Amino acid sequence: MKLSQFGKKFSQQAGIISLMEDLGNALADGNLIMMGGGNPGFVPEVESALRESMHRITEDEAAFRRLVGVYDPPQGEKSFVKAMARLLRERLGWPVGPEHIALTNGSQSAFFMLFNMFAGDFDDGTRRRILLPMTPEYIGYADAGLSEDFFVSAKPVIDELTPHTFKYRVDFAALPLDDSIGALCVSRPTNPTGNVLTDEEMRHLSEIARERDIPLILDGAYGLPFPSLVYTDVKPFWDDHLILCLSLSKFGLPAARTGIVVAHPDIIRAIASINAIMNLAPGSLGAMLVTEMVDSGQILSLSEQVVRPFYQARSQRAFRQLNEGLAGLPYSIHVPEGAMFLWLWLKDLPITSLELYERLKKKGVLVVSGHYFFPGLQEPWEHTHQCLRITYSQDEALVEKGLRLLAEEVHAVYAVSPSQG
Numbered sequence: 001m002k003l004s005q006f007g008k009k010f011s012q013q014a015g016i017i018s019l020m021e022d023l024g025n026a027l028a029d030g031n032l033i034m035m036g037g038g039n040p041g042f043v044p045e046v047e048s049a050l051r052e053s054m055h056r057i058t059e060d061e062a063a064f065r066r067l068v069g070v071y072d073p074p075q076g077e078k079s080f081v082k083a084m085a086r087l088l089r090e091r092l093g094w095p096v097g098p099e100h101i102a103l104t105n106g107s108q109s110a111f112f113m114l115f116n117m118f119a120g121d122f123d124d125g126t127r128r129r130i131l132l133p134m135t136p137e138y139i140g141y142a143d144a145g146l147s148e149d150f151f152v153s154a155k156p157v158i159d160e161l162t163p164h165t166f167k168y169r170v171d172f173a174a175l176p177l178d179d180s181i182g183a184l185c186v187s188r189p190t191n192p193t194g195n196v197l198t199d200e201e202m203r204h205l206s207e208i209a210r211e212r213d214i215p216l217i218l219d220g221a222y223g224l225p226f227p228s229l230v231y232t233d234v235k236p237f238w239d240d241h242l243i244l245c246l247s248l249s250k251f252g253l254p255a256a257r258t259g260i261v262v263a264h265p266d267i268i269r270a271i272a273s274i275n276a277i278m279n280l281a282p283g284s285l286g287a288m289l290v291t292e293m294v295d296s297g298q299i300l301s302l303s304e305q306v307v308r309p310f311y312q313a314r315s316q317r318a319f320r321q322l323n324e325g326l327a328g329l330p331y332s333i334h335v336p337e338g339a340m341f342l343w344l345w346l347k348d349l350p351i352t353s354l355e356l357y358e359r360l361k362k363k364g365v366l367v368v369s370g371h372y373f374f375p376g377l378q379e380p381w382e383h384t385h386q387c388l389r390i391t392y393s394q395d396e397a398l399v400e401k402g403l404r405l406l407a408e409e410v411h412a413v414y415a416v417s418p419s420q421g
């Protein structure tokens, strides 16, 4: 098979491919404890609201026909787009209308479109890149560029808050800002660390983007205003050069593949055009299932009163268990501020995090090696091989067992090392 550069680039082994394969295999293989992927948990109240909504649609002939038998416009399902604009305008005070919103088949595909709109080769012969201001950052960005050398990123400042907790902060002084930056992108909360950028960090990043007249892409897949997996006191963020990417996945609809881009109408028109070329239209399922929840504001109340407490309780429990299991070892956990992950830093780890991942997999526990989460980082940094991402969204008894097995294995790894402390 003779492949083009595109064909080769997108079929070679990429972090996100091995992650999704592991995830799929683990869910198929009942023996592996799945603490690797970003699959949301199953929240009973959300499931029942969605089931009711599905029931209403299937009972209504016209609605059912629209659900399965009609292509939406390339900007996405009209009533949903209208309801979403109204929600953002009325509940959050953002100056947006339907012309500021487009849907995509999952927010993952929105990142592919946006990154390649703002980075790559330009007409004037220049080449631009996407700046990820703070690694660790989401593995799913890493291979989304159509050209090589697509991302540039920076190491964070590490604040050691207690002997066994730390927090990453954006190192503004170290940001590699030059004319080759086409856009900034951050996830808030951050996958993989559970970090939530502070309001001040957001303002500062936004200011940098405004000064340079480039967009700031804000990945709110876990964030505000929904699904609201945020456990610190921060505000939803909006600015007129912001491109906010939201998703219905972590609210409980990953299979419906619904991404929501909120941005300047010029950007929305471009997204709609790319949608038309790549997909004809985005799928309607997610949008139709939640339009009434958006209309009534229930998507916000469910997020704040049900979805967030569901994950926050799991986060606290997993955090406690991991601390108990690792007592006596030189470990630190990123303060769990959001999302559905614990980010574990094993200081002076005698093997690499990838080797540890393999050993854990043999014991039946699937996590993700931290080294994948530093896209665009040019300099070597041993920290990148000392971290694991642990997902706590699945069945609590299994997570508890997985954390126990993980702690045993980590003790065994340090036991052969003089650096145990």
Ligand SMILES: Cc1ncc(COP(=O)(O)O)c(C=O)c1O
Pocket: 038, 105, 106, 107, 108, 109, 138, 140, 187, 190, 191, 219, 221, 222, 246, 247, 248, 249, 254, 257, 258, 259
């Ligand atoms: C930070 C982040 N952004 C975006 C996505 C993409 O999600 P989706 O394509 O399901 O909207 C994910 C998925 O796990 C994620 O973790």
